[in-house]
Amino acid sequence: MQVTEDVGPGDSLDDLLGGTDQAAATDGLLAWARALGELHATTAGRASRAMRAMRCADVSELLHALQEPGPFLALSNGDACPYNSRITHQGVRFFDFELAGFRHCLLDGAFLRMSFPSCYRWGRLPVDVRAAAENAYRDALAPIDDDTYRRGMAAAGGAWAIVHAVQLPGPEQQDQRRAVRIHAVIADFVEVARTAGWLGAFAGWFARRIPAAEPVPIYPAFASLGSAG
Numbered sequence: 001m002q003v004t005e006d007v008g009p010g011d012s013l014d015d016l017l018g019g020t021d022q023a024a025a026t027d028g029l030l031a032w033a034r035a036l037g038e039l040h041a042t043t044a045g046r047a048s049r050a051m052r053a054m055r056c057a058d059v060s061e062l063l064h065a066l067q068e069p070g071p072f073l074a075l076s077n078g079d080a081c082p083y084n085s086r087i088t089h090q091g092v093r094f095f096d097f098e099l100a101g102f103r104h105c106l107l108d109g110a111f112l113r114m115s116f117p118s119c120y121r122w123g124r125l126p127v128d129v130r131a132a133a134e135n136a137y138r139d140a141l142a143p144i145d146d147d148t149y150r151r152g153m154a155a156a157g158g159a160w161a162i163v164h165a166v167q168l169p170g171p172e173q174q175d176q177r178r179a180v181r182i183h184a185v186i187a188d189f190v191e192v193a194r195t196a197g198w199l200g201a202f203a204g205w206f207a208r209r210i211p212a213a214e215p216v217p218i219y220p221a222f223a224s225l226g227s228a229g
Helices: 013-017 022-043 061-067 106-113 127-141 146-165 176-196 200-207 220-225
Strands: 073-076 085-088 091-094 101-104
Touching: 013 022, 013 085, 013 220, 022 073, 022 085, 022 091, 022 106, 022 127, 022 220, 061 101, 061 146, 101 106, 101 146, 106 127, 106 146, 106 176, 146 176, 146 200, 176 200
Parallel strands: none
Antiparallel strands: 073 101, 085 091
């Protein structure tokens, strides 16, 4: 059974990030971040015991953190890309829940730190805008202490680094843009792991195997700023 709803008129966050109105893009990003935090806060702790049950195995700390997310277990739509949203007068509406499920919600929240790693429009956000968006998400999510949040972000970042590492193009593919994107995602994971003081050996392994980060284009909405973090 498929359920649909008219979410009303409005731009998607993807429209705003790809546009030319910096103020609208910033406001939309903060609204999107707050709404994502509210979605996760509202659904955290509501997964059934059956959904919590995971197969026990001798796995790394990273996989254990993803399998046992603790306070980060919340509803994710499975594809939190900017185009799967509408920013309306009534607030942000998320849609496309085909892959929805209860999982580590920072797999979505990390999109703000890692600039939407699985989405077709990809780029960098200005440092201050990115920080404001992540703060908006954290404020809406729940009062979680800094150490727990940083470790959760490191776990989510590690998951995205693994997903992207296996997609690295071989030398015969000559896909430089794709390689730059993957290297940047991995570099973001290395940064969040070091900030958390956790998964250092894993992050170090990645750091030794990727080249120095190349410049990544800023989102068009912020192009007038000339640089990004």
